[in-house]
Amino acid sequence: MRLINVKTLEIEIFAESTVPDYAILSHTWEDEEVSYQDMSQPGASEKQGFRKLQQACRLASEQQLGYVWADTCCIDKTSSAELSEAINSMFHWYRSAVVCFVYLSDLSSLDHDQGPNYEDLKSCRWFTRGWTLQELIAPATIQFYDKNWTCVGTKQTLDDPLHLITKIDKNVLQDGRRITQFSVAKKMTWASGRQTTRIEDMAYCLLGILDVNMPLLYGEREKAFQRLQEEIVRSTHDMTIFSWKTEDTSVLYSGLFATSPSQFIVHPNMEHFSSTANQEQAEFSVTNKGIKLSSRLVKSPESPLHYILPLPPFDSGPFTKITGIYLQQYSANSFVRANPHRLYESRMGLRPLVTQERVLYALKAVDDNLHESISAPSSFLIDFQLDNHMQIRKVVPDSLWDRHHRRRLFVPPSGSRQAVVFVEIGPRENTPAFSVQRLRTQRRMNCMLLLSFVDGATVSCDYVLLDKSRHGELFIQNVESLTEARSILMFSWKGKDDFRVNMCEEREWSLGKRRFETSLGPGEDTRSPLILRLFERVSRGGPGTCFCM
Structure with missing residues (x-):
């Protein structure tokens, strides 16, 4: 840790275990601030920011402290590693300081018998900056100084206007260690309305407040705030x-x-x-x-x-x-x-x-x-609108099913390993022998489906069961023979040998049939569930997606 010697105004370096008592400066940056490199140059004392360092050292010396820390010159900002370490350590450094001097360069001299009130303080730029939030909360002792370096109060004596301006709970102003009692959302509201010069710093200035650590990546812009929230999630269940x-x-x-x-x-x-x-x-x-x-x-x-x-x-x-x-x-x-x-x-x-x-x-x-x-209509969502005679019993895999609303199915996209989805649709009690059902996709494809029940049959091939004739025959259609319908597709059953698909364009195809023999044992239910098998076979540029029964 680098500290300014109050007698020599030179920077000294201390290992963490040997850091002496020190005061710390809190302020808003202005023109001609003194950097770490400037401190070794003869012209440093001519910069406007050097006077702030002199005054802070004077106050520290008067309070029997030998060192001062200031963010302008005690961090080598040309080193990204040192800058990252310093920002991650800053809350701890402010908390460990014996006293924090807050310099309000835009606070005019007042009648100090009464001290500044809410109206006097609220216009000070110090209360609008992101970095000064932790500088208000972390130190146990804070002394506020006006533009002439006259003390106008402490964090304890000014807790009423400080609370009104910052919305920070008075218990936290009185004792910064109580910050752990407050929720993440509450702490975030304290930073609302504050600004930082760099977008990333709006996240970095909250590391100490939220008790997290993370590396600095200047250039990531708004992603810094997302990374901050990721670190919060990793460290708390709030x-x-x-x-x-x-x-x-x-x-x-x-x-x-x-x-x-x-x-x-x-x-x-x-x-x-x-x-x-x-x-x-x-x-x-x-x-x-x-x-x-x-x-x-x-x-x-x-x-x-x-x-x-x-x-x-x-x-x-x-x-x-x-x-x-x-x-x-x-x-x-x-x-x-x-x-x-x-x-x-x-x-x-x-x-x-x-x-x-x-x-x-x-x-x-x-x-x-x-x-x-x-927001756009999706080609991968089927919305089941079944009448009161039917119910959906089972969907495999279950992860594709919106199981709480019990009517929406998410069809896997092209190239997915889950290319086949099974939906078991079964009759309720007192269901008619035939029932017309509707499937609606969000891509404006409407399918009117004539459903009947499979007499103990199973489908284990690359075909889709369409219907069953009254004579016990199953009509099976090869999925690849069906052309995509982008608007309305109607399946109509007119008889044993005449199953047609009618398109909006009034085109018709007579579909090839395959006989699928089934047998039922004595007493077996002749109204077993219909199995719906959905395929997504064709990539972009091909015939497209087909949803079939």
Whole structure:
């Protein structure tokens, strides 16, 4: 650690175990600040920033301290390794200082018998900078000085205006060690409205506040704040990290991570956090597939497409009020945040329907291309609209099935190893012998399907079962012989020897048939389930995707 000797105004280096008592300077950077390299040059004392160092050393000497630390000249910023280490250590350095001198260069001299009030302090630039947030919280003792270096108060005597300006809880202002009692979302709100010169520093200046460490990568821009949230997830199970919303109501989907501290909002019951409380919180972690969550979801009462991921605190009583974020499934076991401009807040009432606990993956971020893809009609989603006579009994693999809403199937894309999906559709009681069903894809393809029941038959070849005649014959169609329909495709059954596919363009194909012999033993059910097999066989540029019965 580099420190300025208050007598010689020269920089000395100390190992961590030998660091002496020191004062620390907090200020806003201005023109002609003195760098580490400048301190060894004869012209350093002529720079405007040198006077701040002189005054800080004078105050430290008056308080029987031999050293001062200042961020302008005690870090060699030409060394990326040293800069990264210093920024990761800065909260600790401010906390370990005997006293912190806060220099408010734009605070005019006042009647110091009364001291500055809220109106005097709120216009000071020091309260708008990102780096000064930790410099206010970490030190145990802070002395505030106006532009003439006259002391105008301490953190304890000015706690009322400081609280009003910064929104930081007075308990934290009185004792910075109490910061661990507050949630991630609450800490983020303290940084709301503050600025940094470099985009990345908006994340880096919060490392100490959030008790995480990470390397610095200048040039990554907004990704720095995403990396910060990843590190938070790795070190805590505080789900309030997802308690944020955007101001842009036109954004339909997003990842689970915010893009700025200003997006965070905190309800009164989310302000505090205890590592031993809220054991019902979801287990979550960062993976290469997104954020892995093991959680119970709440079915949204507002939309059949949405779920609610509850945020703490959790109430297990018969009556509860839930706050959470909206999730929408967009592919097999993958989710995005929906309606990111709002949080879900239920009215007080009966506990809503909660799904079984499951493991799911939610994206950390959604780029423009993915947002457009999710928003546009999808060719990989089939929405089952079955009448009351039919029910879906089983889907294999289960990961492709939206099992909570029980009607949507995510078809794997081209090239997927999961090229075949089985759906078992069975009759309910008192079901007619024949039932017309509808499958609707989000690509505007409508299929009117005439369903009947397979008498004990199984399909284990690369064909799709279409129908069964009244005489016990099964009509099998080769998938590759069916041309893609981009609008309406209708299957019509007119008789044993006449199964036709009618297109919007009024073209017709008589499909080849294969006889599939079946046999039933005495007493066997003649209305066993129909097996739906979905194929995605053709890559882009070919005939396209076919969904067949």
